[in-house]
Amino acid sequence: MSANTAIAIDLGGTQLRVALVEGNRLLERAALPTDTAAGPAGILLQINRLVDQLIGQVSGRTRANIAGIGMSCAGPINTETGTATDIPTLPGWNDFPLCEELSRQTGLPARVENDGIAAALGEWRHGAGRGARNMVYLTVSTGIGGGAVVDGRLLRGHKGIAGHIGHMKMAQDGPVCHCGVVGCFEALASGTALQQRAMAAMEAATSPYLAASAERGAVDARNVFDGARAGDAHCLNLVADEAMYLGQGITSAIHMFSPERVVLGGGLSHGFDLLALGIHDVIRRDAMMPFRTVPVVAAELGDDSGLMGAATLILDPKHG
Ligand SMILES: [Zn+2]
Structure with a gap:
C-alpha cells in the first residue's frame, strides 16, 4: 500500500489544496485559503495541518503508509534545486528551500513542480493527454x-x-x-x-x-x-x-x-x-x-490536473 499512496498539494496564490491519492484515484481532499501573509513558514504549518486531517479521514492510514509528498506550486520554482525564486502571487518566498523544508516538516520524501508542468503531467498520465x-x-x-x-x-x-x-x-x-x-x-x-x-x-x-x-x-x-x-x-x-x-x-x-x-x-x-x-x-x-x-x-481533470500531476511525481517517477 505505501508505494501506491501519496499526498498531493496544489499551492496557489488564493487556495491551498491537499489530496490523498492512491494509484490513479483521488481518495480524499481538503483545502484552505492560502495564508499568503504568513509566508512560507505559515503555509507549511497549514500544509501539515491539512495532511494530518486527510490521513485521519482514511481509516488505517498513518504517515508511515505514505510514499511521499508531491507539490504543484505557483512558480517560478527552480526544480533542479527545489528552491522558490520569486513567486509573484506568494510574497516572501524568494530563495526559500521549498522542497527541503517540505520534506523536513512533514517527515516525508518530497518533490516540487511548477504548476503548469504539474498540470501537464496530470493530464498526460490521467486525463486528456x-x-x-x-x-x-x-x-x-x-x-x-x-x-x-x-x-x-x-x-x-x-x-x-x-x-x-x-x-x-x-x-x-x-x-x-x-x-x-x-x-x-x-x-x-x-x-x-x-x-x-x-x-x-x-x-x-x-x-x-x-x-x-x-x-x-x-x-x-x-x-x-x-x-x-x-x-x-x-x-x-x-x-x-x-x-x-x-x-x-x-x-x-x-x-x-x-x-x-x-x-x-x-x-x-x-x-x-x-x-x-x-x-x-x-x-x-x-x-x-x-x-x-x-x-x-x-x-478532463478540471481543477485536479495539478493535484494528479503532483501525486504522479511520487507514484510514477519514471514519467514524472
Ligand atoms: Zn508576460
Missing part, C-alpha cells in the same frame, strides 16, 4: 500557464521552468502582462484579458446583456459565455476575439512542439464548446500545412 507521446497543455485562467510532453518525456528545461507559453510575445503594444511586459500571449488571451474586453464593451454600452450582468456583480468570462449561449451578439463577438487570440498562441505552440494534441484547461475551458471552432479555424488557416490537423481538446 493519455496515450500521447507529444502533447501541449495550456491552462487559461487569470493568467496562462502550460507544459509540454515531447518524445514521451515531460519537458522541464534549464532550472525546470520550461513551458512558460503565456509569455510568448505576440504584439508590440496592447495590455501589460502580469510579468510587466506588453504584448504577451497571456496579456491578450487570459481570462483577465477577456474580462477587460468585456468591461470595455459594457462601459461603451455596446452590450445590454453585460450591462445587466454588471448590475448583479462584476462582469467576468463566465458572463460572456452565458451571454454568447443566450445569443447576445456582443458576447458572441467577445468569444470570437478570444478564440482568435487563443488560436494564434496555440498555433505558435504547435509550431514549436509538434504535439499530437493540445489540451486546454483552466477557468476558460468552461467555454470550450464556444471557443473550439474559432481556435481550430485559426490553426487551419495559420499553421504550416503539416500542423493544421492538430486537435485542441478540453482537459
